[in-house]
Amino acid sequence: MRTNSAHQRDTRYLIHQQTNLDDYARDGGVLMARGDGVYVIDDRGNRYLEAMAGMWCASLGFSEKRLADAAYKQMLELPYYHTFNRAHMPSIDLAEKLIEIAPKVGDAEPLAHVLLQCSGSEANDTAIKLIWYYFNAIGRPQKKKIIGRQRGYHGNTVATVSLSGQPHMHRDFDLPLGDRFLHTENPHYYRYAEPGESEEAFAERLAQQLEALILAEGPDTIAAFFAEPVQGGGGAITPPATYFERVQAILKKYEILFLVDEVICGFGRTGNMWGAETYGIKPDLLTCAKALSASYQPISALLVTDAIYEAMLSQSRKLGTFGHGFTYAGHPVACAVALETLKIYEEDGIVERVRDLAPRMKAGLEALRDHPLVGDVRGVGLMYGVELVADKRTRLPFDPKLKVGQLVLAECQKVGLIVRAIEDRIAFTPPLIITEAQIDEMCGLFRRGLDAAW
Ligand code: PLP
Numbered sequence: 001m002r003t004n005s006a007h008q009r010d011t012r013y014l015i016h017q018q019t020n021l022d023d024y025a026r027d028g029g030v031l032m033a034r035g036d037g038v039y040v041i042d043d044r045g046n047r048y049l050e051a052m053a054g055m056w057c058a059s060l061g062f063s064e065k066r067l068a069d070a071a072y073k074q075m076l077e078l079p080y081y082h083t084f085n086r087a088h089m090p091s092i093d094l095a096e097k098l099i100e101i102a103p104k105v106g107d108a109e110p111l112a113h114v115l116l117q118c119s120g121s122e123a124n125d126t127a128i129k130l131i132w133y134y135f136n137a138i139g140r141p142q143k144k145k146i147i148g149r150q151r152g153y154h155g156n157t158v159a160t161v162s163l164s165g166q167p168h169m170h171r172d173f174d175l176p177l178g179d180r181f182l183h184t185e186n187p188h189y190y191r192y193a194e195p196g197e198s199e200e201a202f203a204e205r206l207a208q209q210l211e212a213l214i215l216a217e218g219p220d221t222i223a224a225f226f227a228e229p230v231q232g233g234g235g236a237i238t239p240p241a242t243y244f245e246r247v248q249a250i251l252k253k254y255e256i257l258f259l260v261d262e263v264i265c266g267f268g269r270t271g272n273m274w275g276a277e278t279y280g281i282k283p284d285l286l287t288c289a290k291a292l293s294a295s296y297q298p299i300s301a302l303l304v305t306d307a308i309y310e311a312m313l314s315q316s317r318k319l320g321t322f323g324h325g326f327t328y329a330g331h332p333v334a335c336a337v338a339l340e341t342l343k344i345y346e347e348d349g350i351v352e353r354v355r356d357l358a359p360r361m362k363a364g365l366e367a368l369r370d371h372p373l374v375g376d377v378r379g380v381g382l383m384y385g386v387e388l389v390a391d392k393r394t395r396l397p398f399d400p401k402l403k404v405g406q407l408v409l410a411e412c413q414k415v416g417l418i419v420r421a422i423e424d425r426i427a428f429t430p431p432l433i434i435t436e437a438q439i440d441e442m443c444g445l446f447r448r449g450l451d452a453a454w
Contacts, residue, residue: 006031007031010028010029010031011024031043035061036063037061037063037431038050038062038431040418046416048416048418049417049438049445050418050430051417051418051428051430052418052419052420052428052429052430053430053431053432054295055295056232056290056420056429057294057295058294058295058296059267059268059269059290059291059294059295059341059350059431059433060294060344060432061431061433062431064296066344067294067341069340070336070340071297071333071336071337073336074332074333074337079333080331080332080333082329083116083325083329083330088332090332090339091116091330091335093339095114098114099303101273101342102274102286102303103273103276103283105276107282108282109282109284109306109307111283111286111303111305112306113303113305113306113309114302114303115301115302115304115329116299116301116329116335117299117301118326119155120261120263120287120290122155122329123287123288123289123300123302124157124163124226124287125157126302126324128146128159128160129324130302130312130324131223132223133311133315134308134311135223136315140220143220143255144221144223145179145181145221145223146163146223146224146225146226147213147214147222147224148163148182148184148225148227149165149184149186149227149234150234151166151188151231151234151235152165152183152186152226152227152228152231152261153228153232153234154226154263161175162176162178163176164233165186165234166233182213182222184206184209184210185209185210186234186237187203187237187240187243188234188235188237189202190395199240199242200241200242203239203243203246204242204246206243206246206247207246207250214250214254219254219255222256224258224284225247225256225258225259226259226261227244227247227259227260227261227281228260228262228265228275229244229260229262229265229270229274229276229278229279229281230264230265230379230380232263232264232383232427234425235387235422236378236379236383236425237385238378238379238380245280248282257284258283259283259285260274260281261287262275262276263288263289264290264383265278266289266290266291266292267288267292268345268351270381270383271351271355271380271382272351278380284304284305284307284308285302285305286302286303288303289301291341291432292342293334293338294341294344296337296341297331297333297337298331299331299334299337348433350432354432357436361379361384361428362379364440364442364443365379365384365386365428365443365446368443368446368447368450371447371450371451374450375388376395379428382432382434383428384428385425385427385428386425386426386428387424387425387426388405388424388426389424397424404424404453405426407453408450408453409421411448411450411452411453412446412448413449414449414452415448415449415452416445417442
């Protein structure tokens with residue numbers, strides 16, 4: 001390595017997130033230089049098929065010129081303006097578009113108003129604040145606790161990570177904070193079902209456990225339930241078909257709001273525009289980010305119903321200013337890029353595209369079940385998880401100290417494939433522009449990575 005090379009300056013100056021800093025300081029990491037469709041190329045010229053679309057997000061791949069043009073055009077016109085008591089056209093157009101395409105499931109109250117923010121964490125953090133604000137506004141201030149799920153992921157701010165069920169993100173950060181965040185069971189059938197238990201019975205058991213938690217805490221203290229339609233950061237965990245129906249019946253019974261976190265599942269990933277549509281979820285609040293701008297700009301959105309907005313209005317009449325806001329929220333350049341992204345989704349029929357590609361993805365990954373390391377393959381649309389196990393018959397997991405997931409990830413990287421390892425769960429969320437041939441390439445490279453790790 002040359003003295004003062006980019007790699008040396010990286011480890012000298014830059015602190016990396018969600019990284020073993022000691023390993024990184026010793027070994028360094030991959031320095032990405034440029035993108036080309038579903039591929040990324042590092043500074044040494046190595047080319048990788050990006051099977052995670054970066055961080056579950058670059059839905060249009062890494063070289064969509066229309067998004068660069070949209071950003072440039074907006075920068076020339078109005079490069080920045082805030083949304084405190086002010087508006088600009090890109091933010092209005094984007095809010096209107098989001099309401100137009102928002103999920104409409106059964107008799108759900110429509111999502112009708114939008115708060116634009118900068119990241120998935122910000123959108124969920126804002127939602128938590130807003131839920132507390134809402135219950136104060138309607139005269140039920142004791143309703144404050146929020147239920148998340150084991151292995152759920154909703155962000156990394158103090159509140160959102162407290163709500164997330166990811167122990168390694170709590171450890172030594174003095175989190176979760178306070179007693180307002182509760183966690184219920186994880187709907188991971190393969191790992192947590194009792195022997196012989198059907199998916200339906202498993203879902204019913206989880207619903208009963210949720211109800212028991214609500215009753216133990218006191219239904220009058222529970223404000224909301226947060227869920228990702230498919231758990232991403234938990235390891236691409238698809239719920240049993242009847243799970244959300246059962247959960248929603250219980251939430252309704254105790255007047256608990258449902259926030260659907262569409263940060264990964266939104267914008268076609270599961271084969272519908274929204275994961276809520278795939279799983280029949282009727283949300284009171286919805287958050288989205290990532291594919292909203294294909295991740296070419298940081299932007300997120302929180303959508304709420306009229307009932308929640310009306311309560312906010314009434315608080316403004318009583319208290320004055322709605323005391324929440326970020327400098328960059330609703331940034332015009334990010335809004336312009338998001339609008340262009342949504343236009344491309346429409347023009348290219350992205351939802352239909354995912355539906356067309358889904359069988360190829362399923363078949364390609366299912367074929368890996370014969371591999372000695374592979375215990376489970378699950379997914380929907382273009383979002384899949386492959387679970388590695390020590391014993392296929394008993395589903396025995398590997399000893400975490402062996403870091404098998406990390407080993408597979410490293411071997412995949414050597415052959416030109418980027419995946420994500422969540423312990424021993426390997427996740428796949430390729431850019432939605434991937435072709436059938438590239439899906440085949442992805443599955444072939446993954447088998448080579450598995451063989452090398454075996
Ligand atoms: N919610 C979900 C479901 C996520 O997967 C993520 C990030 O991966 C977040 C929220 C947080 O988003 P961000 O990293 O943009 O803050």
